Amino acid sequence: MALGIFVIGSGFELGFGEWREPGPGFIVVLSGGMLFFLSALWLVMTLLKKWGMEASRRFFPESDSYKRVLLTLSSLLVFALLLERVGFMISSLVLMIFLFRAIEPQRWRLTILLAVGITVLCVMVFQVWLRVQFPEGPISIYAIMKWIR
Amino acid sequence: METLGSILNGFSIALHPVNLVFCFVGVFVGTLIGVLPGIGPLGAIALLLPSTFYISPTSALIMLAGIYYGAMYGGSTTSILVNIPGEAASVVTCIDGYQMAKQGRAGPALGIAAFGSFIAGTISVILLSFLAPPLARLALRFGPPEYFSLMVLGLTVLIYLANGPIVKALMMAALGLVLGIVGTDLITGRARFTFGIIELNDGIGIIPVVMGLFGVSEVLFNVEKIMKRQVTKTTISGLLPNLRDWKDSAGPIFRGTFLGFFLGILPGGGAVISSFASYAVEKKVSKHPEKFGTGAIEGVAGPESANNSATGGSFIPLLTLGIPTNGVMALMLGALVLHGLQPGPLLMREHPEVFWGTVTSMYVGNVMLLVLNLPLIGLWVQVLKIPYPILFPLILLFCLIGVFSVSNSVIEIWFMILFGICGYLMKKFEYEMAPLVLALILGPMFENALRQSLIIFDGNPLVFLTRPISAGFLIASCLLLLTTLLPWMKGKRKLLSEGD
Numbered sequence: 001m002a003l004g005i006f007v008i009g010s011g012f013e014l015g016f017g018e019w020r021e022p023g024p025g026f027i028v029v030l031s032g033g034m035l036f037f038l039s040a041l042w043l044v045m046t047l048l049k050k051w052g053m054e055a056s057r058r059f060f061p062e063s064d065s066y067k068r069v070l071l072t073l074s075s076l077l078v079f080a081l082l083l084e085r086v087g088f089m090i091s092s093l094v095l096m097i098f099l100f101r102a103i104e105p106q107r108w109r110l111t112i113l114l115a116v117g118i119t120v121l122c123v124m125v126f127q128v129w130l131r132v133q134f135p136e137g138p139i140s141i142y143a144i145m146k147w148i149r
Numbered sequence: 150m151e152t153l154g155s156i157l158n159g160f161s162i163a164l165h166p167v168n169l170v171f172c173f174v175g176v177f178v179g180t181l182i183g184v185l186p187g188i189g190p191l192g193a194i195a196l197l198l199p200s201t202f203y204i205s206p207t208s209a210l211i212m213l214a215g216i217y218y219g220a221m222y223g224g225s226t227t228s229i230l231v232n233i234p235g236e237a238a239s240v241v242t243c244i245d246g247y248q249m250a251k252q253g254r255a256g257p258a259l260g261i262a263a264f265g266s267f268i269a270g271t272i273s274v275i276l277l278s279f280l281a282p283p284l285a286r287l288a289l290r291f292g293p294p295e296y297f298s299l300m301v302l303g304l305t306v307l308i309y310l311a312n313g314p315i316v317k318a319l320m321m322a323a324l325g326l327v328l329g330i331v332g333t334d335l336i337t338g339r340a341r342f343t344f345g346i347i348e349l350n351d352g353i354g355i356i357p358v359v360m361g362l363f364g365v366s367e368v369l370f371n372v373e374k375i376m377k378r379q380v381t382k383t384t385i386s387g388l389l390p391n392l393r394d395w396k397d398s399a400g401p402i403f404r405g406t407f408l409g410f411f412l413g414i415l416p417g418g419g420a421v422i423s424s425f426a427s428y429a430v431e432k433k434v435s436k437h438p439e440k441f442g443t444g445a446i447e448g449v450a451g452p453e454s455a456n457n458s459a460t461g462g463s464f465i466p467l468l469t470l471g472i473p474t475n476g477v478m479a480l481m482l483g484a485l486v487l488h489g490l491q492p493g494p495l496l497m498r499e500h501p502e503v504f505w506g507t508v509t510s511m512y513v514g515n516v517m518l519l520v521l522n523l524p525l526i527g528l529w530v531q532v533l534k535i536p537y538p539i540l541f542p543l544i545l546l547f548c549l550i551g552v553f554s555v556s557n558s559v560i561e562i563w564f565m566i567l568f569g570i571c572g573y574l575m576k577k578f579e580y581e582m583a584p585l586v587l588a589l590i591l592g593p594m595f596e597n598a599l600r601q602s603l604i605i606f607d608g609n610p611l612v613f614l615t616r617p618i619s620a621g622f623l624i625a626s627c628l629l630l631l632t633t634l635l636p637w638m639k640g641k642r643k644l645l646s647e648g649d
Contacts, residue, residue, distance in 0.1 A: 007327055014334075014341060020608030024334035024341060027596040031326040038320040045316065059577065065373035072372050072545070073570065076365070079549060080562045092546060099542035103372055106538065118543060122550065130200040132554040 004036025071102045087137015093119045156278055159505030163513050168211050175212035176514045179219020180521060184227055184529045188544050189236040190220035192364055194480045195356045195551040206488035207503050211510040213484055217477050218270060218460045221420060222518045225262035225453050226529045229255060238420035238456035241428045245441060245448030252444050257390040261398050261446055262453040263522045269406040269454035270515040273461030276410055278508055285469040288494040294613050297598035298622035300591045305626040306415050307584050315633050318584050325585040328353055329592015336600065348560045355590060357552050357561045359476045361568025362582045364548040368541050369573040394446050401431050401451030409455030413462025419475040420456040427455035467492055468504055479590045
């Protein structure tokens with residue numbers, strides 16, 4: 001509902017225009033109004049339905065579920081932060097090692113093997129073959145390839 | 150006669166060795182990602198989209214289309230053997246397919262899924278070949294009011310078929326429209342909801358939204374519990390269904406094919422909805438509805454045919470009207486635009502090689518899939534044995550690569566994470582994501598059609614009702630929404646969502 005009000009307000013600010021010449025805020029006001037009206041309707045329906053009902057079911061199925069979800073999410077955030085600073089190769093290696101160890105821990109040997117294997121494969125396929133312009137970071141695949149040659 | 154000539158010309162393009170290789174790559178990757186739960190055709194297409202910069206538009210579309218219909222084939226394997234859908238369109242196949250596998254009939258289930266898919270895929274391509282040209286001619290008569298009303302109908306169909314309360318689905322469509330507004334207004338050039346972020350000037354990209362809502366949120370949902378996937382221990386022998394199986398499946402395959410194709414054409418329809426609709430229809434027409442859920446082959450044959458047929462159908466609005474009906478088609482549109490082609494009624498006339506090359510490659514691809522799927526079933530089973538704790542980091546990495554590779558921007562990764570959290574919460578609170586995504590895709594076109602109609606027709610909102618085609622679409626939308634209020638129709642909607 002709050003989002004609906006914000007959208008309607010922004011729509012009028014942008015300029016609603018008139019029916020003959022709708023402004024940039026025309027559809028903004030209409031869709032914001034729809035969002036507000038439907039949210040209000042749903043709120044009323046939910047309140048009427050919940051009246052006298054039992055407490056809602058648990059949000060997480062297991063006691064440590066929230067930890068797994070938060071760890072997975074934070075790994076993505078760290079990847080996004082690292083990518084431009086240390087480059088694709090290191091950030092994907094860190095991401096893989098973290099996910100293989102933190103969520104459902106694998107043996108260290110398998111973790112390293114998989115993380116290195118997947119990273120090398122992704123670098124070769126996406127960076128070298130498909131020429132995706134990933135940030136290079138301190139370790140450049142092109143420098144490594146040049147050195148090998 | 151003209152169409153037959155075009156089809157023959159299309160075959161000469163599709164059978165070119167280079168295009169055959171791209172077709173094979175497409176169907177192979179499609180089957181693989183269909184088999185692997187967690188990364189759908191959309192994710193795979195997003196990953197491979199940048200690679201199409203370097204190839205011809207025809208080869209690009211042939212490969213991307215191959216991924217789409219290949220994923221429909223692959224998805225059934227996971228549903229039948231593991232009881233986890235490889236992709237969303239195979240959710241309903243789990244119900245009876247897995248039961249068949251538990252009874253030692255995995256072979257016939259996999260076989261009928263492959264044959265049904267092949268028959269449906271082929272018929273849908275034939276229908277596409279013959280229906281697209283007249284529809285493109287009709288589309289030339291469409292003005293902004295017709296486009297607007299058609300999009301209203303598409304959104305209404307999706308809302309109608311959504312699980313759960315209609316108000317929630319409508320709310321998601323409204324939210325999708327709001328998200329679709331973000332970016333520069335094409336008519337006045339004013340920035341809307343960009344908050345000074347340059348990347349938002351072109352609007353919110355469909356890829357981070359879809360990867361977040363469907364990819365990341367799915368992983369977050371799955372890591373909540375330690376997931377033990379059990380590949381059903383059954384010897385997969387005798388993939389050829391017996392005479393009795395064929396007799397039981399013939400009707401569902403043909404009904405599923407036509408239902409899927411026509412639901413695929415509608416904006417908002419598509420593979421997922423048609424598979425559910427087909428299951429509901431088969432249960433309704435069956436003499437033994439009680440057998441559904443206990444391993445009825447009709448419950449596999451119908452939906453698997455429908456979801457393959459829908460892929461062919463969903464190309465019609467894109468190639469003839471320029472309207473994408475789902476996320477995958479939005480990426481196809483992106484691929485065409487990347488190559489400087491404008492999908493719409495003129496595509497067939499101006500670039501027949503792209504249109505007919507793609508359409509006929511689907512015939513070729515369907516044959517490849519049948520040859521690929523049945524003998525390689527053992528390989529797909531091995532792929533399925535990869536445990537989820539090893540698979541999900543890969544899925545996340547592919548989502549990250551896919552999002553970054555399309556835009557070369559880290560901010561898109563942030564958007565993906567944000568939409569991943571939103572998708573996770575939406576799953577928890579049982580909000581439908583499909584109306585949001587379709588509204589986001591159609592939003593800018595929807596707005597343009599509405600504003601252009603009002604400008605052209607002097608601000609007269611009645612123009613949508615005075616033009617017959619537009620009025621037809623709007624009346625159909627109203628009737629559809631009104632029927633949800635009738636008690637017996639409520640029961641039918643519930644039946645459609647039963648399989649979820």
